[in-house]
Amino acid sequence: AVLFARFIAILLIILVGLLKSRGISIWATYISFIIIGFTWPFFYIPVTIQATNLTSPENRGKILGIFNASINLAVITASFVSGAVALKFGYLTSFLVGAILLVVSERVFTKAISVETAKVD
Structure with a gap:
């Protein structure tokens, strides 16, 4: 489910980027930042947990x-x-x-x- 959410988020960011590059209004920028804000935890938290699990407690x-x-x-x-x-x-x-x-x-x-x-x- 998390992988699917990441895939959808990346597709939405790509779509907003393409719209922005075609001269679509400033709202494309606002939408992209909203998407990033809501999806950042799906990218960052699992990686941080993985880094924590792969290290010894002293390091x-x-x-x-x-x-x-x-x-x-x-x-x-x-x-x-x-x-x-x-x-x-x-x-x-x-x-x-x-x-x-x-x-x-x-x-x-x-x-x-x-x-x-x-x-x-």
Whole structure:
């Protein structure tokens, strides 16, 4: 059910992004932020729980600190970079660059996790 909710949320965000890139009103921005606000817990909380479950109690604080710092640093950096890309190349390009980076990073982290899991086994 959570995976389906994530899929629907991503589709809605893509739809709003495409509408916004076609010059649809400022309401597209408002709608996208509302969607993000309601769906963020579905993305963030399960990952935090997973990070907590995968760490030993003595390293949990350090790992969660690194985890939260990396997420927040990525959000801040992406905000500035996407703004610059949107101003120079347009909003659709900014969205496409983000989507490509998302797919590439998912592949990289999936391989890294599978390699780390193989070392543990």
